[in-house]
Amino acid sequence: MPPPRSWLSPPTRRELTLLLFSLTIFVLSYNLETSLQLVGVPPAKLRSSYLTTIGLGTKDPGLEPDGRRPREWRDKLEDVIFGDWEWKEGQVAGVERGQVGISSVGAAIYNVGSRSASRSAGKEDKGVSLKSGVTPKEQFLRWEEGPPETKAVVHVPGYTILDNLVVANGTFFIVTDDPASVPPLPAIASSAADATQPPRERDWQIISHEEARTRLSKFAGRIFGTTWISTAHAEVQDPYTLFSLFRAHSALTGASSTSFTSSSGLRIITPPGSRPSLDNLPAPMRLIFPNVPTFSSPHIPPPSGDEKEHPPPRIRSYNGIHPLLPKAILPTLSMWYTEDWDDIKEINDPWLFERAVIADRGAAARGRDRWAERWSPQSGDSGKTDELRRRADAEEGIPVWAAPFVGLSAEQGWWRPVRSALLRYLRISEETGQASGRKGRKGASSKPLVTYVSMQEEPAEAGPRLLDQDHEALVAGLTSLMREGVLGEVHVVKGNGSVPGPEWDERMSAIARSSVVLGPYGLHLADSIFMSQPTPTSTEGQPVSSLLMEFFPPGIFIRDQEFAVRSLGMRYMAWWNDRKFTGNSLPPIIRPDETISPGLRMPLDVTAVLNALREEASRRHL
Numbered sequence: 001m002p003p004p005r006s007w008l009s010p011p012t013r014r015e016l017t018l019l020l021f022s023l024t025i026f027v028l029s030y031n032l033e034t035s036l037q038l039v040g041v042p043p044a045k046l047r048s049s050y051l052t053t054i055g056l057g058t059k060d061p062g063l064e065p066d067g068r069r070p071r072e073w074r075d076k077l078e079d080v081i082f083g084d085w086e087w088k089e090g091q092v093a094g095v096e097r098g099q100v101g102i103s104s105v106g107a108a109i110y111n112v113g114s115r116s117a118s119r120s121a122g123k124e125d126k127g128v129s130l131k132s133g134v135t136p137k138e139q140f141l142r143w144e145e146g147p148p149e150t151k152a153v154v155h156v157p158g159y160t161i162l163d164n165l166v167v168a169n170g171t172f173f174i175v176t177d178d179p180a181s182v183p184p185l186p187a188i189a190s191s192a193a194d195a196t197q198p199p200r201e202r203d204w205q206i207i208s209h210e211e212a213r214t215r216l217s218k219f220a221g222r223i224f225g226t227t228w229i230s231t232a233h234a235e236v237q238d239p240y241t242l243f244s245l246f247r248a249h250s251a252l253t254g255a256s257s258t259s260f261t262s263s264s265g266l267r268i269i270t271p272p273g274s275r276p277s278l279d280n281l282p283a284p285m286r287l288i289f290p291n292v293p294t295f296s297s298p299h300i301p302p303p304s305g306d307e308k309e310h311p312p313p314r315i316r317s318y319n320g321i322h323p324l325l326p327k328a329i330l331p332t333l334s335m336w337y338t339e340d341w342d343d344i345k346e347i348n349d350p351w352l353f354e355r356a357v358i359a360d361r362g363a364a365a366r367g368r369d370r371w372a373e374r375w376s377p378q379s380g381d382s383g384k385t386d387e388l389r390r391r392a393d394a395e396e397g398i399p400v401w402a403a404p405f406v407g408l409s410a411e412q413g414w415w416r417p418v419r420s421a422l423l424r425y426l427r428i429s430e431e432t433g434q435a436s437g438r439k440g441r442k443g444a445s446s447k448p449l450v451t452y453v454s455m456q457e458e459p460a461e462a463g464p465r466l467l468d469q470d471h472e473a474l475v476a477g478l479t480s481l482m483r484e485g486v487l488g489e490v491h492v493v494k495g496n497g498s499v500p501g502p503e504w505d506e507r508m509s510a511i512a513r514s515s516v517v518l519g520p521y522g523l524h525l526a527d528s529i530f531m532s533q534p535t536p537t538s539t540e541g542q543p544v545s546s547l548l549m550e551f552f553p554p555g556i557f558i559r560d561q562e563f564a565v566r567s568l569g570m571r572y573m574a575w576w577n578d579r580k581f582t583g584n585s586l587p588p589i590i591r592p593d594e595t596i597s598p599g600l601r602m603p604l605d606v607t608a609v610l611n612a613l614r615e616e617a618s619r620r621h622l
Contacts (some may be wrong), residue, residue, distance in 0.1 A: 002114045002604070005197075007190060016034045016556045022144075023386070030232045030330075038527075039596065042101065043417055050533070051072070058602055062489075068082060077310070077366060080314060081131070085561050107285070117244070121182075128527035134224050137223070138222065138224075139222050139223075140219070140220075140221065140222070141219065141220040141222050141352060142218060142219055142220075143218060143220065144208045144218065145209075145211040145213070146210075146212040146216070147164065147166050147173075147175050147209075147212050147216060147220065147350070148164045148175070148352075149175055149176055149177075149209070150162055150163065150165055150166070150173075150174040150175045150176055150182065150183065151163045151164065151176075151182075152183055153252065153355075154181045154248065154251045154252065154408060155183045155187070155188075155375045156364075156367075156370060156371055156375065156403050156404055156406070156407030156408050157183075157187045157250075157364055157366070157367025157368070157370050157407070157501070158187075158359065158360050158361060158362075158363040158364020158365070158367060158400065158403045159244070159248040159357070159358070159359055159360075159364065159403050159404045159407075159408070160183060160188045160357075160358045161248065161249075161251070161355065161356070161357050161358075162174070162186075162353075162355070162358065163354070163355050164352060164353075164354070165349070165352070165353040165355075166212070166216065166220075166350050166352055166353075166594070167344060167345075167350065167351045167353065167358045168217075168349075168350035168351070169339055169345055169348065170202070170217055170341075170344075170345035171202055171203065171204070171205060172189070172203065172204045172205070173204075173205050173206075173207055173212065174204070174206045174207070174348070175207055175208070175209060175212045175414040176206065176208070176369070177208050177209055177210075179206050179510075182206065183375060185198065185199050185204045185205075186198035186199065186205065186360060186363065186366065186367075187363055187365055187366075187367050187370070188204065188360065189203065189204050189231060189360045189362075189363055190203075190231065190290065190356060190360050190362030190363050190366075191203060191362075191367075191422065192231070192290075195231075195232065195233070195236070195360075195362030196362055196365075196366075197359065198366075200219070201457065202326060204546060207453075216350050217348070217349045217350055218352045219349050220351060220352050220428065221347070221349065221350075221351045221352070222352050222354065223351055223352065223353050223354060223355060224354050225282065225284070225285035225286075225287075225355070226249070226282055226283070226284040226285060226354070226356075226357065227284065227285060227286050227287075227288060227353050227354075227355065227357070227486070228245050228249070228284050228286070228287040228288065228356075228357045229287075229288045229290065229301045229356055229357065229359065230245070230287065230288070230289055230292075230319075230357070230359045230363075231290060231291060231357050231358070231359065231360045231361075232291065232292075232359075232360070232361050232362075233291045233292065233317075234291075234292045234296065234317045234318050234319065235290075236361060237289075237292065237318060237319045237524055238320040238401075238523055238526070238560075239320045239321065239496070239527070240320070240399070240401045240526060240560065240564060241319070241320050241321065241359065241401065242287075242321055242326070243401070243526075243529060244359060244401040244402070244403070244404055244405075245284075245287070245357060245359055246414070246415070246418060247404040247405055247408070247409060247410065247414065248357055248359065248404040248412035249284065250278070250281070250410035250411065251404065251409065252281055253277060253281055253410055253411035253414065253445050255276050259283060267395060278411045278413065278414060278417065278573065279417075279478075280417075282330055282331065283333070284332075284333055284335055284357070285332060285333065285334065286333060286334045286335070287326070287333055287334075287335055288336040288340070288341060289319055289335070289336065289337050289338070289341075290338060290517075291338065291339060292317050292318075292319055292337055293317050293337055293338040293339065294316065294317060294338070294339055295314040295315060295316055295317060295338040296315050296316065296317040296318070297314045297315040298308070298314075299311065299314065300312050300314075303345075309364045314469055316406065319335075319338070320523075322496055322499070322504060324501060324504050324505075325452075327425075328421065328422050328425035328426070328508075329418050329421040329422050330421070333518070337437050345371040348350070359401075361400045361401065364400040364401070364403040365400045367403075368400070368403075369404040371403050371407040372406060372407060373407070375407075397559050397588075397589035398559055398563045399559065399560050399563065400412055402563055402567075405563070405567050408552045415529070415533075415568055416533075419512070419530055422508065422512060422530055423512060426505060426508060426512060428509060445490075446620050447485070447486070447487055447488030447617060447620065448487050448488060448515045448516045448613065448617050449487070449488050449489045449491075449513055449514045449515050449532070450478060450487050450489070450490050450491070450514060450515075450516045450517075450518070450613065450618060451490075451491045451492075451511050451514040451516070451517045452474065452475070452478060452490070452491070452492050452493070452518055452519060452578050453465060453493055453494075453495060453517065453518070453519030453520075453524055453525055454471065454475075454492050454493070454494060454495075454519065455494075455495050455519070455520055455522075455524065456471050457494060458494065458495045458524075459599075460597065460598065461494055461597030461598045461599065462523040462598070462599070463520065463523070463524055463598060463599070464520045464521060464553070464597065464598070464599065464600040464602055465520050465600075465601055465602070465610060466520060466551065466601065466602060466603075466604050467601050467602065467604070468601075469604055470603060470604045470606055472604040474604065474606045474609065474610075475492060475607055477607075477609075477610045478490045478492075478610075478613075481610060481613060481614070484585040486613070487617065488511075489536075489611065491510035491514070493506070493507040493510055493511070494507065495524035496520075496523075496524050496527060507523050508527065508530065511528060511530055511531060512530045512531070512532070513526050513532060514531055514532060514546070515531065515532050515544075515546045515547065515551070515620075516547045516548075516549065516613065516616060517531055517546075517547075517548050518548070518549035518550070518551070518609070519549075519550070519551065520550075520551050520602065521550045521551060521552045521556070521558065521561070523560070523561075525548065525550060525561045526560075527559065528546075528548045528561065528564075528565055528570075529565060529568060530562050531544065531546035531548070531565070531568075531570060532546050533545075533568070533569070544620050545569055545570050545571050546571070546621055547570065547571045547572070547573060547616060548561060548562075548565045548570060548571070549573045549574075549575065549609065550562070550571050550572070550573070550574050550575070550610070551602060551603070552574060552575065552576055553574045553576070553600060553602035553603075553619070554576040554577055554579075555576075555590055556591070556592050557574060557586070557587040557588065557589060557590050558587075558589065558591055558592075559589060562586065572586075573612070574586060574587065575604065575605075575608075575609065577602075577604060577605050578605030578608045580608065580612060
């Protein structure tokens with residue numbers, strides 16, 4: 001009888017054989033594909049689909065180089081989160097570094113006219129990339145002597161450009177030992193609680209360097225590049241927020257000279273070339289809405305109560321901008337909302353904004369009578385120039401977002417890079433976008449391209465619309481004019497409210513190529529600022545600018561759309577049923593009564609409108 005065995009007894013031959021056999025099976029199974037190839041199995045038989053059918057499976061394919069799952073393993077949720085873009089080595093989001101002007105989806109940068117300026121130009125534009133750009137170390141500041149001095153670069157009440165603006169715990173700090181060198185705070189911003197009132201101490205402060213050293217931390221975060229900040233709440237945002245910010249931003253160009261009186265009494269004139277040109281003006285990096293939350297609807301848990309189930313979709317807050325527009329004209333621009341701003345506020349250390357463009361409509365409204373005053377950043381003095389005085393006298397009843405148009409000068413053609421970026425995104429050539437704008441060109445290219453913005457199918461709260469019979473007559477009349485050869489093309493598009501992506505592309509393509517846009521009054525006509533803008537030449541005659549026709553019910557008239565298109569050199573025509581108003585013969589400002597339904601249906605003399613379009617077509621054939 002063999003002696004009893006214990007755990008410490010040496011292994012027997014049988015146990016060693018079983019151990020070696022198990023290790024062999026483990027190695028072969030762990031490297032199944034390689035093992036099968038060694039015994040002569042063709043590689044084609046080792047595909048995942050084949051091994052799965054025989055019950056063996058294969059190794060996990062892992063993740064793609066871009067961090068995503070293999071294409072055949074992806075689901076709809078992943079496409080919603082990440083999109084379906086392609087990624088290649090050395091690129092960021094499908095856009096190769098060094099590629100100027102156009103991204104993989106056709107979007108162009110703001111300064112599209114420059115060969116050297118681009119989002120991928122590294123530190124010049126403070127971009128973030130795989131190889132260069134802003135490093136985390138550069139975003140960290142440590143100042144022993146306090147923050148740098150805040151300087152006011154450009155100012156008109158409600159629109160101010162500040163360099164080295166400090167934010168700490170939600171309060172904006174202007175650091176300067178000379179308060180007279182910056183505009184007064186009520187002309188810059190408003191109270192966060194009531195936009196009709198000047199800013200409170202918790203909103204904005206002007207402090208000296210000594211106060212800054214004692215009140216602010218020695219450590220700070222740096223936010224590079226140009227930041228746009230719109231302080232208005234969601235209920236007062238509209239499509240012209242972006243338009244007015246562009247105009248204020250363009251005041252940084254050196255189109256016009258400025259003058260100021262030095263402390264010694266010497267009058268100094270700054271030459272036009274001392275500021276960057278339009279093509280070299282850096283694009284903004286972010287647009288912040290401190291008082292607009294990301295969503296206007298609350299978070300609702302899934303009905304089933306399952307935490308893994310996707311909750312019901314939420315409604316995004318209104319900011320006046322279609323989600324695709326910034327992606328098309330400013331693909332480098334990030335959008336920050338209240339939640340993002342709260343992150344800045346709740347960090348105890350201060351943040352230094354390298355350059356901030358502040359848009360505050362409350363301050364613009366309170367300072368309307370000072371829009372035409374020329375503010376000098378060197379002395380803080382103001383003075384009306386003859387040009388600005390004439391501009392202010394002629395612009396009564398204009399909206400509050402028009403302050404930078406009245407009080408600031410910009411290089412001629414300041415809107416050109418924006419429209420060029422949209423055309424590139426829509427894959428429309430500059431020639432196509434300008435083809436309908438010249439006299440003396442025979443053929444289809446000289447015929448007006450007309451876009452009618454219809455509100456008939458929009459919800460009642462979306463805005464006014466024509467009577468059904470007038471709408472049908474207008475569509476039929478426009479179609480008839482096109483068949484007669486009077487009009488080149490006719491497009492009927494919807495309002496801009498919740499137009500989905502593909503339809504938005506079609507809508508903007510129609511408007512961008514059009515020489516005439518018409519429709520009921522309202523902000524749904526704001527995209528008419530992207531209409532065709534012909535450029536005159538000596539051989540093709542004088543250009544005929546684009547035309548906006550806006551239909552009002554008799555007894556109502558507002559100037560938002562009129563001021564926007566005329567500020568770009570376009571023409572404007574208002575209608576009260578059968579009455580036509582053009583040029584300086586516009587009706588007085590009569591805002592709609594609050595008791596009037598937003599979906600008011602208005603009459604229109606369609607025959608008179610069609611006759612006006614015939615006259616417009618004849619002007620382009622002269």
